[in-house]
Amino acid sequence: MNEHLLSLLQQQLLVLGKQVEHLQYSRNRAVSPIQIESPEMLECCEAMTARFARLQDSFPPAFRTLALLELENNKAENMLDLLLLMEKYRILSSVEKWKNMRELRNSITHEYWQESDALCALLQQVRDDAQVLFNTLNTLEDYVQKRGWSSEKNG
Secondary structure: OOHHHHHHHHHHHHHHHHHHHHHHHHHHHOOOOOOOOOHHHHHHHHHHHHHHHHHHHHHHHHHHHHHHHOOOHHHOOOHHHHHHHHHHOOOOOOHHHHHHHHHHHHHHHHOOOOOOHHHHHHHHHHHHHHHHHHHHHHHHHHHHHHOOOOOOOOO
8 A cells, every 4th residue: 555645645635624614614604595795795605616616626636646546547547537436436426416516616707796696596506516525525535434544533
């Protein structure tokens, strides 16, 4: 077993955990249904979307490390292959859902930030889909623990 990869995966899980905490904070402040009625709510929603995007971007490096540990990196040469591998391991419930969240992330960055029904709908979807990211981290951590790869601190 490659101790360097195990250490790297543990570091990645810690970073993901912190990012989840930050996104949960912003998500909890963005009360559903989302209405942008104040500069404070706009700021909260901007933080939520930025944290959503950052968290989503932080998963693939951990997925790649996991693929290396499973000696299946050759099956994860591109992002789609990597996501399919994570679906095979049941870390992702659906590659299609992950791709849809990626499209949502891209849509929100191009939306003009003023009160509109379209913007509020996108923000509501980000708020709802954040739970998928939280669940992904939980599933990833469970997988690592079942494989016996968790540190004493985590399990």
